Every structure is written in C-alpha cells, then in structure tokens.
C-alpha cells in the first residue's frame with residue numbers, strides 16, 4: 309500500500325477526512341457541508357464495477373500541449389485535462405532511467421519493474437500476473453484495444469508474457485488465444501496467419517472458440533454484440549490518422565473500436581476491465597512529427613471523451629487515462645511554425661514510401677527534393693539532399709527500413725519548422741529511439757479516481773486500481 313492510500317485508509321477508519329492530507333480535490337471546500345462529505349466518502353468505499361485504462365503511448369506533457377494548441381488554440385482545453393483527478397508519474401525501468409514500452413507497459417499492468425524489452429515478466433524473467441489477469445480471475449470480462457499490433461508491448465503487457473518483446477510476437481499471439489480475453493481489437497493480423505503460426509490459422513482457432521471476427525470497419529459495425537470478439541484491421545500497425553485517406557484504408561477509428569468493445573463487454577453482469585491504447589502518438593513522436601502527434605493525440609482525446617460520457621451516466625466505472633512514457637522530449641517551442649505544420653497532410657513514413665530508387669538502389673536526388681516539396685512545402689538544396697541520403701543509412705551503409713527513413717524525413721521537417729524536439733543524432737544513440745525519463749500525466753474520473761493524485765510511480769497504477777476495486781490480490785505484492 310502506498311503512503312498516500314495508507315493515509316486515506318487511516319482517515320477513513322477514524323472518520324477523519326482532511327482534504328489536504330488525502331489530496332481529494334473539493335473536500336477542503338466542502339468540509340463544512342457534511343452531506344457532501346458523506347457522499348464523497350461513500351463513493352470512495354464503493355468498488356467500481358468496470359475499470360477502463362487508457363494509455364497514450366509516448367504522450368508526455370509536450371505532446372498534449374502541441375495537440376491542444378493545434379486543435380483548440382491557446383485557450384482551448386483537451387477532454388482528458390478536464391477529468392476530476394490529476395497526477396504525475398515516473399516511468400523509469402529496472403535497468404534504465406529511460407523506459408521502453410515493454411517495461412513501461414509491464415510496470416503499469418503488473419506493478420513490477422522489469423528490464424527494457426521485457427514484457428509481463430520481472431527483471432529476472434519470471435512471469436507476473438497483470439491487473440487484467442486478476443480482474444478475469446474475479447469473474448469480470450476483459451478486453452484489449454490498440455492502434456498498434458495487438459501483440460505489441462502495451463497490450464501484450466496486460467495479456468501475455470515475453471522475456472524479449474522482439475522475438476516473441478508469434479508466441480504472444482498464441483498467448484492471447486490461450487488467455488481467453490473477451491475482446492481483442494487492433495492491428496497485427498499477420499502474426500495470427502499460418503505463415504507465422506507454423507501452418508495454423510490462429511484466427512480460425514479463435515472462431516472455433518466462439519469468437520466473432522472482424523477485419524475492417526464495416527465488419528466491425530455489422531458484427532452486433534457477440535460474447536467474444538476478435539478484430540484485426542491491418543497486417544501490421546493500423547494506419548496513422550494522417551494516412552488513412554491516402555492509403556484508402558477501411559479500418560475503424562479508435563473511437564469506433566472502443567464503442568464496440570464497451571457494447572460487448574458491458575453485456576456481462578459482473579463488469580469488465582478494458583485497456584485502450586492510442587499507440588501511434590509514440591510512433592509519430594519518434595519521427596519528430598508534430599502533425600502526426602497532433603492528430604493521434606486528438607483521436608485518443610476524443611476517445612477519452614466518448615468513454616467518459618459512457619461512464620458518466622452509470623456511477624459504477626473508474627476511468628484512468630495515462631501515458632506509458634514520453635518520447636523525443638517534445639515541447640511546444642515558441643519558434644514552432646504551426647501554420648506550416650498544419651499544412652502537412654501525410655506522415656513522414658508515407659513520404660518515405662514515395663521516394664524513388666535508381667538502378668543502384670539509392671534514392672534519387674530528384675525524388676527526395678520533390679517529396680519534401682510536395683508534402684511538406686520544403687525546398688532542399690543539393691547539400692541538404694546529400695546529408696539526408698547519408699542520414700538514412702546505418703554504419704554499414706545499409707538504407708534503413710521505411711519507418712526509420714520516415715524518422716529522418718520527420719527530423720528534417722522538424723528542424724525546418726523549428727519544432728522543440730530531440731535531434732536526430734541523440735535519437736540515433738538512444739537505445740529506445742528517443743524516449744525520455746520525463747514524468748508523464750495521469751488523469752482519472754469515476755468511482756475510486758480520488759486515489760490518482762500527487763506524484764506516482766508507474767508501479768502504483770495497478771495497485772491503486774486493485775485497491776479501488778477491492779481485489780483480493782494486489783499486483784506486485
């Protein structure tokens with residue numbers, strides 16, 4: 309039990325509740341009004357029937373501020389910042405002061421710090437239970453949603469275990485199959501295919517277990533409210549918001565996946581646990597891509613709005629919104645050319661896909677120039693192009709894969725439009741590709757949300773949820 313909740317428990321058992329001690333907003337103001345005080349206390353003692361954890365991957369305060377400014381202007385507000393309770397959270401992992409998404413997801417999901425690149429295991433490689441496992445054991449329905457592949461770090465940390473996140477994706481898909489999760493929605497279809505599963509069609513196996521299956525937006529819409537639901541909408545990551553149109557994708561939005569999951573999971577009498585990840589905020593941030601961070605964060609924020617509205621009428625649901633770590637030290641720098649950035653309508657990764665190679669396998673100078681001009685309105689000199697062509701190769705002279713060429717394109721754009729972000733040399737030397745140890749925000753509302761105040765550690769999240777839900781087992785203890 310954390311110091312903070314211990315204070316709360318003591319205060320409750322003695323009937324002495326002091327706002328300043330417990331950090332419950334509003335209590336200091338309503339102290340004289342005993343009926344309000346009683347109300348708040350009875351709400352604190354009630355356990356939430358449903359718990360929804362929403363993770364903005366790589367969503368630090370800078371990402372939030374950029375999204376807020378670009379969407380709503382200087383005086384506007386995001387949905388998540390209007391939730392009742394706010395905390396800050398530290399994110400370091402067992403072996404580094406900067407975490408990757410594997411160790412970060414594991415800490416949030418299991419309350420155990422592990423090494424970077426590990427998932428659902430402790431620092432010694434031993435499997436640990438996640439809060440999802442504990443809710444499932446207590447009879448609740450459970451669900452996972454991500455715009456990443458569903459076998460990637462954050463969903464995997466809740467639903468599986470892998471000592472190394474990069475070698476274990478096929479195995480994680482099998483673990484998701486074996487763990488009887490009621491709703492799984494996101495990208496990563498290729499990991500369920502016979503090619504990756506030694507000839508077994510894992511989607512077919514899910515079907516045999518009674519799962520309804522959806523592979524695009526229309527199928528998801530028409531699937532009704534089955535007892536169990538698997539939706540895989542892309543072979544790999546789902547599209548960046550910026551690229552959905554260009555790529556003519558018919559995948560559902562995060563809002564649509566979440567609305568469907570709420571329909572399916574709320575059929576259960578005992579309530580549910582749902583994790584929703586806006587994964588590509590992190591991916592856009594790795595590419596120093598301000599327009600991408602803006603669009604991805606706003607989609608996530610709009611999903612928070614939908615979830616909070618769904619939960620509001622019910623008074624039986626806890627919603628916790630947080631980031632797993634910060635990416636690229638992004639900040640709302642004063643120099644940032646917002647209007648020019650707003651004009652960019654595709655991701656740097658998409659731009660990378662438009663570059664043309666010559667007979668020697670090198671990108672042509674002309675195509676580099678025309679892509680930057682067409683999609684980012686940037687004129688590059690021959691010198692700029694030569695530097696760029698050098699930057700997209702590793703030490704052995706091999707050209708990076710498309711997403712990493714995108715990182716370099718994004719960094720050129722960020723520099724030209726004076727964005728506040730870690731530069732490409734620092735990113736290249738970083739084992740996490742530019743994550744930082746900056747504290748990240750936690751927002752919460754609903755039954756038990758008053759626990760989420762002050763400075764937390766990422767291992768506190770599942771403990772506080774388990775305490776609020778009165779689970780018999782507290783994760784990590």
Ligand SMILES: [Zn+2]
Pocket residue numbers: 366409590591594635740743
């Ligand atoms: Zn990342």
